[in-house]
Amino acid sequence: MSTNKEFDFKNYVRGRYFPHIWCPGCGHGIVLGALLRAVHELELDKNNIVMTSGIGCSSRISGYVDFHSLHTIHGRALAFATGVKLSRPNLKAIVPMGDGDALAIGGNHFIHAARRNIDITAIVMNNRIYGMTGGQFSPLSGTGKKATTAPYTTIDNNFDVVELAKAAGASFVARSTVFHASESKEYLKKAIMHKGFSVVEILSQCPTYYGRKNKEGDAATMMEGYRKNTVKIGSKKLDTNPDLIQRGIFVEDTDRPEYCEAYDEIIETAMKGKA
Amino acid sequence: MGKGKSVTHVIDKEWCKGCGICVHFCPKKVLELDRRGKVEAVRPEDCIGEKCMLCELRCPDLAIQIKENQEGEND
Amino acid sequence: MTNTSNIRFIQGNEACVEGALYAGINFFAGYPITPSTEIAEHLAQRLPAIGGKFIQMEDEIASMAAIIGASLTGSKVMTATSGPGFSLKQEALGYACMAEIPCVIANVQRGGPSTGNPTHVSQGDVNQARWGTHGDHSIVALTASNHQDVFKMTVEAFNIAETYRTPVVLLFDEVIGHMREKLEIPERGELPVVDRLRTSVPKGVDYHPYLPREDGRLPMSDFGAEHRYNVTGLFHDMWGFPNNDPQVVSDLLRHLVDKIENNWENICFYKEHWLDDADYVLISYGSSARSAKHIARNRRKRGMKIGVLELQTIWPFPTEIVREKCANAKAVMVVEMNMGQVVTQVKSAVDHPEKVFLANRIDGQLISPTDIKTTLRMIQGKGV
Numbered sequence A: 001m002s003t004n005k006e007f008d009f010k011n012y013v014r015g016r017y018f019p020h021i022w023c024p025g026c027g028h029g030i031v032l033g034a035l036l037r038a039v040h041e042l043e044l045d046k047n048n049i050v051m052t053s054g055i056g057c058s059s060r061i062s063g064y065v066d067f068h069s070l071h072t073i074h075g076r077a078l079a080f081a082t083g084v085k086l087s088r089p090n091l092k093a094i095v096p097m098g099d100g101d102a103l104a105i106g107g108n109h110f111i112h113a114a115r116r117n118i119d120i121t122a123i124v125m126n127n128r129i130y131g132m133t134g135g136q137f138s139p140l141s142g143t144g145k146k147a148t149t150a151p152y153t154t155i156d157n158n159f160d161v162v163e164l165a166k167a168a169g170a171s172f173v174a175r176s177t178v179f180h181a182s183e184s185k186e187y188l189k190k191a192i193m194h195k196g197f198s199v200v201e202i203l204s205q206c207p208t209y210y211g212r213k214n215k216e217g218d219a220a221t222m223m224e225g226y227r228k229n230t231v232k233i234g235s236k237k238l239d240t241n242p243d244l245i246q247r248g249i250f251v252e253d254t255d256r257p258e259y260c261e262a263y264d265e266i267i268e269t270a271m272k273g274k275a
Numbered sequence B: 001m002g003k004g005k006s007v008t009h010v011i012d013k014e015w016c017k018g019c020g021i022c023v024h025f026c027p028k029k030v031l032e033l034d035r036r037g038k039v040e041a042v043r044p045e046d047c048i049g050e051k052c053m054l055c056e057l058r059c060p061d062l063a064i065q066i067k068e069n070q071e072g073e074n075d
Numbered sequence C: 001m002t003n004t005s006n007i008r009f010i011q012g013n014e015a016c017v018e019g020a021l022y023a024g025i026n027f028f029a030g031y032p033i034t035p036s037t038e039i040a041e042h043l044a045q046r047l048p049a050i051g052g053k054f055i056q057m058e059d060e061i062a063s064m065a066a067i068i069g070a071s072l073t074g075s076k077v078m079t080a081t082s083g084p085g086f087s088l089k090q091e092a093l094g095y096a097c098m099a100e101i102p103c104v105i106a107n108v109q110r111g112g113p114s115t116g117n118p119t120h121v122s123q124g125d126v127n128q129a130r131w132g133t134h135g136d137h138s139i140v141a142l143t144a145s146n147h148q149d150v151f152k153m154t155v156e157a158f159n160i161a162e163t164y165r166t167p168v169v170l171l172f173d174e175v176i177g178h179m180r181e182k183l184e185i186p187e188r189g190e191l192p193v194v195d196r197l198r199t200s201v202p203k204g205v206d207y208h209p210y211l212p213r214e215d216g217r218l219p220m221s222d223f224g225a226e227h228r229y230n231v232t233g234l235f236h237d238m239w240g241f242p243n244n245d246p247q248v249v250s251d252l253l254r255h256l257v258d259k260i261e262n263n264w265e266n267i268c269f270y271k272e273h274w275l276d277d278a279d280y281v282l283i284s285y286g287s288s289a290r291s292a293k294h295i296a297r298n299r300r301k302r303g304m305k306i307g308v309l310e311l312q313t314i315w316p317f318p319t320e321i322v323r324e325k326c327a328n329a330k331a332v333m334v335v336e337m338n339m340g341q342v343v344t345q346v347k348s349a350v351d352h353p354e355k356v357f358l359a360n361r362i363d364g365q366l367i368s369p370t371d372i373k374t375t376l377r378m379i380q381g382k383g384v
Helices: A028-041 A058-064 A077-087 A099-103 A107-116 A161-168 A181-193 A207-213 A219-229 A259-271 B021-025 B054-058 C012-023 C037-049 C060-072 C083-099 C126-131 C147-164 C174-178 C246-261 C286-301 C319-326 C342-349 C369-379
Strands: A049-053 A068-071 A092-098 A120-126 A172-177 A198-203 A230-232 A245-252 B006-011 B031-033 B039-041 B064-069 C007-011 C027-030 C053-056 C077-081 C103-111 C117-121 C140-142 C167-173 C180-184 C230-232 C270-273 C280-284 C306-311 C313-315 C331-336 C356-360
Touching (some): A028 A058, A028 A092, A028 A120, A028 B054, A049 A077, A058 A068, A058 A092, A058 C230, A068 C060, A077 A092, A077 A107, A077 A120, A077 A259, A077 C060, A092 A099, A099 A107, A099 A120, A099 A161, A107 A120, A107 A161, A120 A181, A172 A181, A181 A198, A181 A245, A181 B054, A207 A219, A219 B021, A259 C037, B006 B039, B021 B031, B021 B054, B054 B064, C007 C012, C012 C037, C012 C077, C012 C103, C012 C147, C012 C174, C027 C037, C027 C060, C037 C053, C037 C077, C060 C077, C060 C103, C077 C083, C083 C167, C083 C230, C126 C140, C126 C167, C140 C147, C147 C167, C147 C180, C167 C174, C174 C286, C270 C286, C280 C286, C280 C319, C280 C369, C286 C331, C286 C369, C319 C342, C342 C356, C356 C369
Parallel strands (some): A049 A068, A049 A092, A068 C230, A092 A120, A230 A245, C027 C053, C027 C077, C077 C103, C103 C167, C140 C167, C280 C306, C280 C331, C331 C356
Antiparallel strands (some): A172 A245, B006 B064, C103 C117, C270 C306
């Protein structure tokens, strides 16, 4: 792989399965595009990438990429990926997840993967809804939102993925949106090259369910919303509107030991018979 | 085009689902949806190519790729 | 000739660890739970010393998931658990069935349901091993009544998992897991050790990870090697991509069941003790079989024609073997520590189910020879 070669999506996807299953205007395809571009620009060998996903709209991403791909069960992708990574630390582990997949059913695995600081890139494709099952609220919907299981609006508080990832020990944490596709790509590149557990939250629209239920308009209008409602970390606009969502790299800590490397030291000790 | 570059929009109409994101965000109004609801480049000569790339970057269907042609290539 | 350096006086759980190491395990993920924890503890010590990997995960679900991921990269993998943890593993175990991932799951049984009777023995998970995960599928479950067999069955579990690309359950029980007795570790080469079949399809040639050969086997390609393919728990085509075409669905389901059921003769292990002329056949497994053998040995001394069929493979159920061994019996008694899980299978296997009886114990205590004797006397019409 070489950057001399012009980027072509078709060198990175399993074309026979396109067009993909996502609805028209779904942001997840933009995440896919940004990720493929990131892999291209990093000149990674496709044989060295394992993409592991769980269940949901987002998780179907793994079937489309021309990497080793592991489409698993709901919420457990990070646990499967932990097995892949610890068994073969030379492989790049990328784990795209939906918001429900990552933080409801998979919340425990998310915090423990972060705590271990294992070298996995977790991508939270946050569309604030369960799309595959038809529009139920997720732990990232926020309060006062409509969903098929919240016909009178939600009363649940949401998580802040960035704060959660930071608190749990992720050593790289970033957030962007599919409106900022180029920025997303840059964060993905950094996350993939980061040694340790990296989290990139990418806000991604679901016009079919979240948008329709909450009267947020079509896909393009929802993307305009990401432009209006987000700012770079520390922007002055926050002084007047603290509700704006911050984008950027929140944590980039290269000093913390990575799990597989730490385990290599255990092996060294054990082989000397010192246990 | 005066600088000797022209732009080709490589569009996969089978992959395009006609969401209209590219049409909405194109700063030069190069793109429109055709009668089948699929994207097409109706004013490719207005495209600013690599300076922009918004349609390609934001296409959720991986259905558009911008190719900048070298001088003379597209004659 | 005995090499005493190969002799250990250890717990059954340690015998399982020795068997796993002999079979070539190099990845274990687990979560502490009584009465299986010693398996994790010993592998935490032993695996890194041979360059292998041990990881304590956040729960049993994650442990099951991690071994599947590791197996796909080419490792020989195992997890170990007990009742509640075995319940948690079921969804991922079904995934391993569907995606055909070699892996071994040791379940050292304790009393259930629920938290149940953690430090006491039971054999109540026999049916859970068979049907714990949802949907049609086949499963392999092996057991053992002594440490030499724990070792051997653990090696067989890895061999079967790698041969048929399937999860294999080791259904031990608390008594076997915690009891200490002698284990003589076989020399290298004494027991066969099977490595998985890997594809010979060269780089650049389309590899079909889910297109079975004529013999039903699927040569694998490790993640990280030249062939990039998809693995999914959805019904899938020969490239591993999701597909719900009715023909694809039915073909795959039949394949998943047939690859086990059609090979039952290669998978079904058992031992027989004094069965040649037996009027009374005791069928048992695990620690219960020790008591069954004890009573049979004693009654033989008094001239009673009694023998024991000891099952080492419970699933696929050795129906043909049970029918054959019970054909001439006046009565068959299944000895087990549950409300009658194997006895149901035996009744449906034999020609005269009315001659099949159950001697069981369900109070967390090992079934004793006296318990079996009591039931035997009832069958013989001698009163208790």
